[in-house]
Amino acid sequence: MSKNIRVLVQGTGFAGQGHTAAFRDMGAEVVGIVGRTESVVQQVAKELDIPYAGTDWKQALIDCKPDVVSIGTPGGVHEEPIRQAIEFGCHVFSDKPLTHSGETSKKLYELAIEKNVKTAFASSFRYMPEVQHAKRLVAANTIGEPLEVEYISHFNLERNIPFGWSHRKEDGGGRLNNNFTHKLSIVTSILGEKILSIMGDVRDDLGRAPIVEGVHNFKTRRDFIPEDIDEPSLKWGESNVEWSYTVLAKIESPLTPKPVSVMFKHGGLHPRFNEDHIVIYGSKGAIYVKGHYASGPLYLYNENNEWVEQALPKDIAESIPNVEGDTERNWRNLIKVFLSDIKGEEVAPYQSFKEGAQYQQLIDIIRENDSWVDVSHLQ
Incomplete structure (x- = not known):
């Protein structure tokens, strides 16, 4: 592990930009950012002074060689980039939801365990x-x-x-x-x-x-x-x-x-x-x-x-971190613990992909909405 933990961010909107600032404030080095649209990611990288910008996630993993990836995109597009990052050996910080389904979230949690990488799940309020x-x-x-x-x-x-x-x-x-x-x-x-x-x-x-x-x-x-x-x-x-x-x-x-x-x-x-x-x-x-x-x-x-x-x-x-916004402060609290854990320091328990997978399975159960008992026949 290099002296500064190297972070690659996916997402150029509110979460991606927020993760960038939070990781920097907690002492990490943001080495790259990836987005869907070339013009947007280049503009955001320039504004945030991020040295690498691109639209190809897999290539960014190769080029940036990050220790950590930070996922700040909508949950429906999390599965593949997280899987690729874990396969690459990166620790992963992901905003919620982990994925769009309990099944895919569970697979990512199991893969992270198999590859022995650390994960953080940002249900951080x-x-x-x-x-x-x-x-x-x-x-x-x-x-x-x-x-x-x-x-x-x-x-x-x-x-x-x-x-x-x-x-x-x-x-x-x-x-x-x-x-x-x-x-x-x-x-x-x-x-x-x-x-x-x-x-x-x-x-x-x-x-x-x-x-x-x-x-x-x-x-x-x-x-x-x-x-x-x-x-x-x-x-x-x-x-x-x-x-x-x-x-x-x-x-x-x-x-x-x-x-x-x-x-x-x-x-x-x-x-x-x-x-x-x-x-x-x-x-x-x-x-x-x-x-x-x-x-x-x-x-x-x-x-x-x-x-x-x-x-x-x-x-x-x-x-309390000295920054505007509850979301932004809570990201910093979780990231601080996450980075300390990666460095091998003793930390308090924090939420990982274990909870991310569990929460998504619970949401699937709730959405099934099958707990009702038909009582229309009762007099």
Whole structure:
């Protein structure tokens, strides 16, 4: 391993550019970037001062000889480049979802084990400061034995966001892939990593979206919403993924002898009335964290039957990376641990392709939506 860990990035949009900055901030050397369109990848490489740019992933692996590859493209195109990188002997950092299906994700996890490469799966909102705070409080028996968790969010997304990968199951789209992965990671980081059982219901409330040219960066896609949505010449793409979900899970926790019940409820297109939140209910109290990804503040329900806001512990506050954006900060937290592990340093456990494959298999089960019992015959 060279003194500086060499990183090759795939993806020129928000994630690819974000991964580049995060790896650099954590001390790695970004030696190349690969994208679909020659003009775009050359422009991004110039703007980010990346020495190598190209559109041929396999050739980039040969030319750049990276220690690590960072995958910042939609999940539907992850499988082949990740497989090639593992075969090449690279460690792999991948954004979620790992792939578009549980079967292909499991194969990549098994290949990584076979080739003895390290992997990181970026369902990384478990590194939010108030998630770490909640984890500490639960572990300290502040609320007694954890009993159940309620996790509610409503995003009220614009229905006419241009048609793209987020609308297609085969491309890694859907709210389970791009919202539930983070939420499940948050809950397991607090309670324990062993998921015992799961069931769910999904719904596509969208149906279709306008097809618009020129959308490149996921974060700026709203800028391309057509001014006249009733324009006769406008073309439409059909959605085939869920925009709302309800998931029930049971999670084993070392903090209690019984499984903890968890309810996840998300409406991607629906407006919120009260704040999005996560609540952990225990035998002696409860913890409420405001925000769809637990951005805070955090409140503790005490022995006086009052919800009292809790200050973020100083050590957690001081550990927050100095950069704008929750996503960007959480990438840095995970990348820091990942790089330390690659260097052979002792690190805390972090999510790898093991969780990436598990999560995708769970999503497949939820999407099957076959947990209903027909009771129409009952009188």
